[in-house]
Amino acid sequence: MALSLILPTFDERDNVVPLLERCAVALAGVEHEVIVVDDASPDGTATVARAYAARDPVVRVIVREPPRGLTASNARGVAEARHDVIAWMDADGSMAPELLPRLLAPLERGEADVVIGSRFLPGGGIKGHDPDAPGLGWLGIARRLRGTEDSLLAVALSSFGNWLLRRLLSQDVTDWTSGFVAVRAEVAHAIPLEGDYGEYFLAFVYRALRAGYRVREVPYVIEPRRFGVSKTGENVREYARRGVQYVAAALRVRRAARPLRCPARVRSTPFRGATARDAGERAA
Ligand SMILES: Nc1nc2c(ncn2[C@@H]2O[C@H](COP(=O)(O)OP(=O)(O)O)[C@@H](O)[C@H]2O)c(=O)[nH]1
Ligand SMILES: [Mg+2]
Numbered sequence: 089m090a091l092s093l094i095l096p097t098f099d100e101r102d103n104v105v106p107l108l109e110r111c112a113v114a115l116a117g118v119e120h121e122v123i124v125v126d127d128a129s130p131d132g133t134a135t136v137a138r139a140y141a142a143r144d145p146v147v148r149v150i151v152r153e154p155p156r157g158l159t160a161s162n163a164r165g166v167a168e169a170r171h172d173v174i175a176w177m178d179a180d181g182s183m184a185p186e187l188l189p190r191l192l193a194p195l196e197r198g199e200a201d202v203v204i205g206s207r208f209l210p211g212g213g214i215k216g217h218d219p220d221a222p223g224l225g226w227l228g229i230a231r232r233l234r235g236t237e238d239s240l241l242a243v244a245l246s247s248f249g250n251w252l253l254r255r256l257l258s259q260d261v262t263d264w265t266s267g268f269v270a271v272r273a274e275v276a277h278a279i280p281l282e283g284d285y286g287e288y289f290l291a292f293v294y295r296a297l298r299a300g301y302r303v304r305e306v307p308y309v310i311e312p313r314r315f316g317v318s319k320t321g322e323n324v325r326e327y328a329r330r331g332v333q334y335v336a337a338a339l340r341v342r343r344a345a346r347p348l349r350c351p352a353r354v355r356s357t358p359f360r361g362a363t364a365r366d367a368g369e370r371a372a
Contacts, residue, residue, distance in 0.1 A: 089119075089172060089192070089195065089196050090119035090120060090121075090171035091115065091118055091120040092120070092121050092123060092165075092168075092170060092175070093111065093115070093122045093175050093176070093177070094123050094125060094162055094165030094166070094169070094175070094176035094177075095107065095111075095122060095123070095124045095125070095165075095176070096125050096161040096162055096165070096179060097126045097127070097129060097133045097134075097137070098126070098127045098133070098156060099129045100129065100131075100133050100179045100180055100315075100316055101129070101131040101133045101315075101316070102316060103180045103181045103313075103314070103315050103316060104179055105136055105137070105140050106181060107179055107185065108124075108137070108140050108144070108147060110185045110186070111185040111188075112146075114185040114189070115185070115189075118188075118189065119171070120146060121147075121171065122146055122148070123148050123165045123169065124137045124141070124147065124148070124150065125162070125164050125165045126149060126151050126152070127151075127152050127154070127156035127157070127161060128151055128153070128156070131316075134151045137149045148168070150164060150165075150168060152164060157284060157285070158284075158285050158286065159281050162176050162281050162288070163280065166277070166281065169273060169276070172273050173192060173270055173272060173273060174271055175188060175192075175269060175270035175271070177205075177268045178267060180315075180316060181313065181314060181315075182238075182311045182312065183205065183267075183268045187205055187308045188270065191203045191204075191205060191268075191306055192270055194304050194306075195270060195271075195272060200303065200304040201274075201275050201296070201301035201302045202269065202270075202271045202272075202275055202293065202301055202304070203269065203270045203303075203306060204263055204266045204268070204269050204293065204303065204305045204306070205266055205268035205307075206263035206266060206307055207263050207266070207308065207310050208247075208250060208262035212307030213309035213310070214229070214243050214247055214310060215229075215233060215243045215311065215312045216229035216230070216233040216236075216238075216240070216312060217229060217232075217309055218232060219309055226240075226244070233312055236313060237313040237314065237315070237316065237317060238312040238313050238318065242318065242320065242327060245327050246265065249265060249334060249335075250262070250264055250265060252335065253265070253290060253334070253335075253338055256338045256339070256342065257290065257294055257338055257341075257342065258294070258297065260297065261293055261297070261303060261305065263305065264338075265286055265290060265334065266289060267286060267289050268308070269289075275296055275301050279292055279295045279296055279299065284333065285320070285330065285333065286320065286334065287333050287334045287337035290334065290337060290341070291340075294338075294341045294342070294345070295345070
């Protein structure tokens with residue numbers, strides 16, 4: 089089993105090389121390639137990534153033309169992937185590549201088709217969570233986020249959003265917005281990544297579940313971003329816009345997957361004359 093790891097980047101100049109170095113160590117025992125998909129970052133991410141790739145032949149750097157987009161970048165990575173397992177994760181250093189072998193294990197054992205890194209399983213944790221000192225709850229999280237590039241508001245909204253998504257979609261998955269995942273290549277090719285930003289993830293996982301693929305989660309603790317800024321949002325208005333995008337995507341995939349009305353019930357409805365209203369009611 090060999091791995092294609094996709095790293096989408098936009099303005100991650102100070103994060104991408106340290107991450108590539110960590111990937112090389114974490115994946116030393118795994119046949120792999122790393123595909124950096126950069127959206128022509130103005131900060132020169134592609135330049136530093138290419139300088140690294142010149143020294144490490146398993147790393148490829150793809151620079152996309154505008155318009156930029158996280159979903160389109162991950163989809164491009166999937167299209168370029170050569171191996172039988174495909175994984176993708178954020179490239180800001182918040183997700184530990186050291187977790188990758190644990191994501192791959194259930195795929196290797198043939199026990200799963202999709203393995204998600206989850207912040208919400210026991211043993212996992214949101215940004216600012218300290219597994220060695222979990223006390224103080226949100227107060228401790230707020231304190232530990234100070235001096236990082238992540239905000240308490242973003243972390244709280246992400247937790248609330250996932251609570252809501254578990255109710256809208258399924259409790260079988262705890263982290264519907266993870267974005268840290270390893271999948272059998274067949275699944276990634278069967279279920280295209282669709283959307284604009286992070287909402288592609290919940291749609292992908294929901295469709296995979298509905299298609300009968302085996303979805304597993306592995307807990308991990310996400311780290312706050314140290315360099316650069318979040319592209320999810322920087323203020324309440326931007327988070328609200330993303331939130332609406334995510335919930336709309338959840339409702340859309342849920343609706344698309346709803347089975348058609350039971351035909352037996354439609355047939356047993358007595359025919360009461362062909363008025364437009366009756367026809368409308370039956371079709372509803
Ligand atoms: N290629 C590409 N990557 C993106 C884009 N937007 C965000 N990313 C990357 O997606 C990952 C997650 O973005 P991030 O800003 O960390 O979002 P946050 O974790 O929700 O704050 C990072 O690796 C970003 O560089 C984009 O438009 N194009
Ligand atoms: Mg991030």
